[in-house]
Amino acid sequence: MEVVIAPAEQLAVLAADAIESLVRSNPATVLGLATGSSPLKVYDELARRHEQERLSFARVRAFMLDEYVGLAADHPERYRNVIDTEIASRVDLGPGAVQGPDGLADDLPAACAAYEAAIADAGGVDLQILGIGTDGHIAFNEPGSSLASRTRIKTLTRQTRLDNARFFDDDVDRVPTHCLTQGLGTIMDARHLVLLATGPHKAEAVHQLVEGPISAMWPATVMQMHPHATVLVDDAAASRLQLGDYYRQTFESKPGWQGL
Template sequence: MFVVFSNAHAIADYLTDHIAQQIRTKPTTSLGLATGSTMEPIYARLLQRIQAEALDLSQITTFNLDEYIGLAPDHPQSYFYFMQHHLFAAVGLQPGQVHLPCGVCSDAEQECQDYAAKLARVGGLDIQLLGIGSNGHIGFNEPGTPFDSRTHVVALSEKTRRDNGRFFERFEDVPTHAITMGIAEILSAKEIFLVATGRHKADIMARLYESGIDEQLPASALKQHAHLRVLVDEAAAELLPTHVKTVV
């Protein structure tokens, strides 16, 4: 389950190869995307590959995991802005191809229902990329989230808000709520890649390895998935037992 790479760039190369081959094989591929610093080298390498090979993206669709409530799409810390900056604009994806929850909709609960319906219509994403929070959250599914959850509004934990506070000028500016894809929707993907890089992720990787399937550790739900790969660099793998690591 755990695959260890020398560094984050090696993980990016591996994932880029896989995603590019998936798109060539199935031009109508649906991709589940994540945001955050872990994803930046992945999207940078994917962008290079798309441009170098003139990969046809005209039929793909993308679905992002989450969005902050209260941030407009043009806010520099919104996840829509992140995706536009790191991938969407540069590869020319059209508005109808990309899907993110709306952070400034008038009815957040209705937005959740609408987003869940869009996900249901694709019948499960082909590939889902995930990062992991220091408390084990995936998407913004905080500890205690039911594993059968679908797209919902979540109150962000103090730990998550402090972890994400480095992206905002003041802690007070960090949103308190978000809309997130649910765990059941994440698990419906055909393939899941959980990526963790850096020594600061070593503790949660060890906890994930040691844990049973427990709603207090949202990422442990992934252990039920038949096609899960956990991709870590050497720093994030530091506390994992040697015998569980496949090194490439």
């Protein structure tokens, strides 16, 4: 696992660099897209590069991590709509290029199985963007999730709903109680995982992710088993890391050609 500690703006540039390198070398790259606040600066940087540097996503396919169950198709916080607003509509992703689990399906288990099949049919995800919750969840894999789990329905914890209430006028009762989410096993199938975290409220989760024991109580710790995982954090999110100085030294000494 590579840990990079830098200002938030630099983290976004590093993540965008990794995505641009993939897309320019393989225009049919498959990306994994996350919602929440963590990837927003990355999406801003990708949109800038599309507008100013002719970075094209015309042949790219993308898969979302998760979706709320039961939100109306036109609800602004439905993750399909959020992804369209934050990135898809700002670049030249083609019609139908972004897929997500169907939170409005009549048969939710069947929808989850179909989503797993769609990712496999696309050849798997080349680079998956991730955020992390204050309780260590990635996607909506809450504490206690199986480390081998696949796409499925999950009940959101009270803490996750409180964290997400800011998107629902600070009213936790308006936050759905269920979601469909890629499982930890599904996420681990991606060829490169890039997780971003900023702010002091993420410090304990980042500490557990990077330096804690692998445990379902901190689901993101499964990333320690991934052969190509990158953790991008600012100083505040890195404040609990015992080996913070070593991670800084390692990144400063890294050969320029190596990339993330």
